[in-house]
Amino acid sequence: MKKIIIISAAVVLVAVLIIANLLKEEKGLEVTTEKVERGTVIKKVTGSGQIKPAVEVRISANVSGEIIALHANEGDSVSRGQLLVELERDQYQAAQQRSESALLAAIAGEKKAASDLERAKKLYQQQLISDSEYEAAEADFEAKQANRLQMKASRDEAAEQLRKTRLFATMDGVVTKLNKEKGEMAIGATFQEDVIMIVSDLTVMESVIEVDENEVVGISIGDTSDVELDAFPDSVFKGEVTEIANSAITKGLGTQEQVTNFEVTITIKNADDKFRPGMSTTVDVYTKREGDVVRVPIQSVTMREKNRLEKKKEVEESPAENEVQTKESEDEMVEVVFVISGNEAMAKPVKLGISDDSHYAIMAGLEEGDEVITGPFRAISKTLNSGDLVNIKEGEKNVN
Numbered sequence: 001m002k003k004i005i006i007i008s009a010a011v012v013l014v015a016v017l018i019i020a021n022l023l024k025e026e027k028g029l030e031v032t033t034e035k036v037e038r039g040t041v042i043k044k045v046t047g048s049g050q051i052k053p054a055v056e057v058r059i060s061a062n063v064s065g066e067i068i069a070l071h072a073n074e075g076d077s078v079s080r081g082q083l084l085v086e087l088e089r090d091q092y093q094a095a096q097q098r099s100e101s102a103l104l105a106a107i108a109g110e111k112k113a114a115s116d117l118e119r120a121k122k123l124y125q126q127q128l129i130s131d132s133e134y135e136a137a138e139a140d141f142e143a144k145q146a147n148r149l150q151m152k153a154s155r156d157e158a159a160e161q162l163r164k165t166r167l168f169a170t171m172d173g174v175v176t177k178l179n180k181e182k183g184e185m186a187i188g189a190t191f192q193e194d195v196i197m198i199v200s201d202l203t204v205m206e207s208v209i210e211v212d213e214n215e216v217v218g219i220s221i222g223d224t225s226d227v228e229l230d231a232f233p234d235s236v237f238k239g240e241v242t243e244i245a246n247s248a249i250t251k252g253l254g255t256q257e258q259v260t261n262f263e264v265t266i267t268i269k270n271a272d273d274k275f276r277p278g279m280s281t282t283v284d285v286y287t288k289r290e291g292d293v294v295r296v297p298i299q300s301v302t303m304r305e306k307n308r309l310e311k312k313k314e315v316e317e318s319p320a321e322n323e324v325q326t327k328e329s330e331d332e333m334v335e336v337v338f339v340i341s342g343n344e345a346m347a348k349p350v351k352l353g354i355s356d357d358s359h360y361a362i363m364a365g366l367e368e369g370d371e372v373i374t375g376p377f378r379a380i381s382k383t384l385n386s387g388d389l390v391n392i393k394e395g396e397k398n399v400n
Contacts, residue, residue, distance in 0.1 A: 028389030047209030053200035113144035347386035
């Protein structure tokens, strides 16, 4: 008798479970939905970088010498034409004096040669000297004249070297970097800078960001942007793209981690007086805008093979049949959105436009007012098929 009771209870339990499963299946998969609406979708590209002045001048010496005076410190405001740096001048003054003396001697030599040539010319006309003597007098004058021109060039060069021992501001600005101190040597070179200080115009600031090669092609000069600085967490500054690099910055060349970026310069329109070169920035560049367009949440869009669009979940396939159909359709993936039709999910192929952080613009396939499935994500991305029974989760049906 006890055994019969146990068996009966087990049968009842199994029956209850079967009925519950059937009811659950009848009820369908719980999903969240949202009404399709029209709105604006703005595509953006995000990059990080640093703040820098739009204009900065590197003050460096063209001649070598000890720094004997610095007339501006880091953070000082300077004016165009203001004396900033003085180098030791003694050797350049001595060189100028030597060149002046050499020039005077060359002028005197030229005068003497001119006088000799004049006498030789008169004697030659009187046939008192030979042709060779007259030609020698001419040649001596020309040599002395050339020597005078050479000494004059040397004098000018020495004067220029002396002038370069004093360095002046070429624009109004602020000293943003001071690399040398009084008493240090400035290494002068024509083609290699030894920067003593940097003067920057802080009234116009830029953010230079790095953008991936796949995204930079969508950016154009004049695109608007929002600039955020770590140092100003509660502020957003407006900017405009003013320069896009033509040459790439490649990191990890030849490795699996190779990254190719391009620098994009954004001029900040409402820069704060407290901005400092080198501050970290995050920039959103808005590259394209679609207004009054049908849009759906990003998570509602997924990919399906064409042969699954009309397939019911209850229809089972043999492994062999499934393999054949998978091979046939592996190149026929389409973008779809699942919409509510009665108590079923119906897959609708869609043509996508641009996207922002939360929505896709739908160019074709949906209409305003359609109810699309927004979750759960795993079902949308993998398991949900067209024709599956669904049940809208209580409190999760959003009407926009």
